[in-house]
Amino acid sequence: MGEYLPDSLILDILSRLTDSSDLARCQVASKTLHSVAQDVQYINLICTLSRYQKSRSEEGRNRVTPFKKIFRKLVQNSRRLESISIGVDRSLAGIAFDDLDDEYDDLYLNDIEFVKDWLPRVCEDLRFLSISDFWLQSCWRKSEVLALISSCCHRLLELEVKNAWLSVDGLNPMPRLTSLTLEFVRLEDKDLNKVNECFPCLQVLSLVGVGGLKEPKIRLLHLKTCLWTVSNAPLSLSIFAPNLVELKLKCIKPKFLVLETPLxxxxxxxxxxxxxxRVKEFLNLQNLQLESSSFCSIIDAFPLGNTIKKLKVDLLKSTEPETIRKLDLGALFNVFPNVNSLSLGPRAWSEVETCFRKGGLENRTEMKELKEIMAHLVIDDIDVSLSIIYCILDKCTNLSSLALLIHREVDSITASKFISRCTVDYPQVRWKWGMWKEGTEDTWLSDDI
Structure with missing residues (x-):
């Protein structure tokens, strides 16, 4: 290929390879490919489960090139790298401790000696760095890789570290870093405080399953987007971010929750x-998605309401049988009077039906702002389900679109009868039909019947 194509076209082709192991193969295929490949500006190398298993087998142990060796070679053969992603495939997470020798470190990718061997060579131009470690080898080894990264990667904009036990000792300020992802990482509260201090210009922060935190605080003045999935039950959880626009927060039941995110x-x-x-008033909140096993307590605790335009609600499975799960649709309308789009998850709709059977729709006023509804239905009693739908249509005078997903286990005769009656009785409504089942993706069948 190298004899017939210009170098610029070869480089463009090589730059489109998503797996850098293919790039490594090209480098040994010909002198031309080896030369041109040095100008590729990224490395994306992932250890797959099949490679891991081959490297552990008797016959493959001496035939499979060590993963770290391939990576080192790629780095050595590169002239200017802007992006590096090295890691193990998620499928390796299924390997048990009993199947692993504790002394192995061939996939310990946050090993400070390993990183010292290659990072100083590429740090000058590096903008993106992702290291996804092999948890079974990294979880009992505390790594100081953050200090090394902060000492030499002065132009780094995005950093991801996954499946590791991290130390913040020696961490230096990185004022140019704007995006940080820590996923399944061991930290302590003082470590998170150090992150706040040394990464002051973060605009995007993702903390997923970060363990060891008891009273974590995020205090970042420039933060705009935050994903925080808390796997344990901290005593308190606080976010101070005056410019935060988008927040996805998943936690169990902290004793204290403090949000100062007015924008x-x-x-x-x-x-x-x-x-x-304790929540400062949300001045611009438009889109709200709530999942809780105690919906009413959430509504009482948060100063939500008039600004919400798009609302999505569902109930979590409760670990406490005595938890009050009441979700009355009329009360929901009273709290969110200006919603124009409402989505009800499976448990939310089930609770709405339960409350409707007991007392109808409590709201006495018309919902003039509501334009569209999406709901996940289980039709146990077709008349009850129809009564709720018709009551909503009578209350919501400007409602023009209903997207209804029927559970896959509802028999086809019942589903067809339900669909027919809805479309005949309210022909002016734009109906959309689909099917749902927990654990699978929703399937839409038709539009505008």
Whole structure:
């Protein structure tokens, strides 16, 4: 190929390879490919489960090139790298401790000696760095890789570290870093405080399953987008971010929750139960997604309401049988009077039906702002389900679009009868039909019947 194509076209082709192991093969195929490949500006190398298994087998042990060796070679053969992603495939997470020798470090990718061997060669031009470690080898080894990265990667904009036990000792300020992802990482509260201090210009922060935190605080003045999935049950959880626009927060039931995010526009909150909540007023909140096993306590705790235009609601499975799960649609309308788009998850709709059977729709006023509804239905009693739908249509005088997903286990005769009656009785409504089942993706069948 190198004899017939210009170098610029070869470089363009090589730059489109998503797996850098293919790039490594090209480098040994010909002198031309080896030369041109040095100008590729990224490395994306992932250890797959099949490679891992081959490297552990008797016959493959001496035939499979060590993963770290391939990576080192790629770095050595590169002239200017702007992006590096090295890691293990998610499928390796299924390997048990009993199947691994503790002394192995061939996939310990946050090993400070390993990183020292290649990072100084590429740090000058590096903008993106992702290291996804092999948890079974990294979880009992505390790594100081953050200090090394902060000492030499002065132009780094995005950093991801996954499946590691991290130390913040020696961490230096990185004022140019704007995006940070820490996923399944061991930290302590003082470590998170150090992150706040040394990464002051973060605009995007993702903390997923970060363990070891008891009273974590995020205090970042420039933060705009935040994903925080808390796997344990901290005593308190605080976010101070005056410019935060988008927040996805998933936690269990912290005793204290403090949010000072006045400019929040898009908020996804998954919370089992609200304890002591302190929230500054949301001035611009438009999109709200709520998941809780105690919906009413969430509503009482948060100063939500008039600004919400798009609302999505569902109930979490409760670990406490006595938890009050009441979700009355009329009360929901009273709290969110200006919603124009409403989505009800499976458990939310089930609770709405339960409340409707007991007392109808409590709201006595018309919902003039509501334009569209999406709901996940289980049709146990077709007349009850129809009564709710018709009651909503009578209350919501400007409602023009209903997207209804029927559970896959509802028999086809019942589903067809339900669909027919809805479309005949309210022909002016734009109906959309689909099917749903927990654990699978929703399937849409038709539009505008």
């Amino acid at each position: 929040l526009y898009d908020f996804h909150l998954s919370l089992e139960k609200a304890g002591n909540v």
